[in-house]
Amino acid sequence: MTSSFYQGVSCTVRALQSADILQLYPQPEVGAALAAYRPAYLHQAHPVQDWMQRLQWLEQLDPPVEREALVLHRHSHTPLGFLALSAMDFHNAKAEVSVAFFRGQGSRAALEAVHWLLDAAFIRFSFEKLVFCVSPHNTGAVQFLAGLGIAQEAVLRQELRGADGQRMDLWRYALLRPEWLNSPARARLQRLVPLNPLLPATET
Numbered sequence: 001m002t003s004s005f006y007q008g009v010s011c012t013v014r015a016l017q018s019a020d021i022l023q024l025y026p027q028p029e030v031g032a033a034l035a036a037y038r039p040a041y042l043h044q045a046h047p048v049q050d051w052m053q054r055l056q057w058l059e060q061l062d063p064p065v066e067r068e069a070l071v072l073h074r075h076s077h078t079p080l081g082f083l084a085l086s087a088m089d090f091h092n093a094k095a096e097v098s099v100a101f102f103r104g105q106g107s108r109a110a111l112e113a114v115h116w117l118l119d120a121a122f123i124r125f126s127f128e129k130l131v132f133c134v135s136p137h138n139t140g141a142v143q144f145l146a147g148l149g150i151a152q153e154a155v156l157r158q159e160l161r162g163a164d165g166q167r168m169d170l171w172r173y174a175l176l177r178p179e180w181l182n183s184p185a186r187a188r189l190q191r192l193v194p195l196n197p198l199l200p201a202t203e204t
Helices: 019-022 026-039 050-061 106-125 139-146 176-183 184-192
Strands: 010-017 066-072 080-091 094-101 128-136 151-161 166-176
Touching: 010 026, 010 106, 026 128, 026 151, 050 066, 066 106, 080 106, 080 128, 094 106, 106 128, 106 176, 128 139, 176 184
Parallel strands: 094 128
Antiparallel strands: 010 066, 066 080, 080 094, 128 166, 151 166
16 A cells, blocks of 8 residues: 555545544544554553654655555545555565454445455555454454455464463464455455456456
């Protein structure tokens, strides 16, 4: 994702900015979403200023290693959630995907944003593999990945330490470029939430 944004029928996706963090983070529902999305940035452990400085530092790296975006409702401009590509490895053509919606989960806007993210990652940025790491307890995310036809490829045992000090497993899912471009899930999204033109016609 670059500083340019995607403006779709129901959502706008643009680069996350420092001002967004100051505006959004104090809201309790956003704080809860961020705890899952970026556990290292729990408010109790790190001030918001740290995250702002981190964003500025990441923007200076070339090639990029991580890009974060804010999803907004197209007409109301209400912030809905975050998207990110991290651990961006251009040599091996792979990256890790993070998605966190603190409102509008399952809405047309959220589906369009995810559709854009996956198409952009595989087509515009030419990644060949996307990785998704999910807590086994996050049943909504597990069901969402299954609905997109994204396969589990590993169980990362005792990968994370919770707030209570107990360690927990993490499930790793992966999606390959040919799997997505030819998938029934992508065809379904193209019918439900078609993207505004942004990709070469030969890639669609």
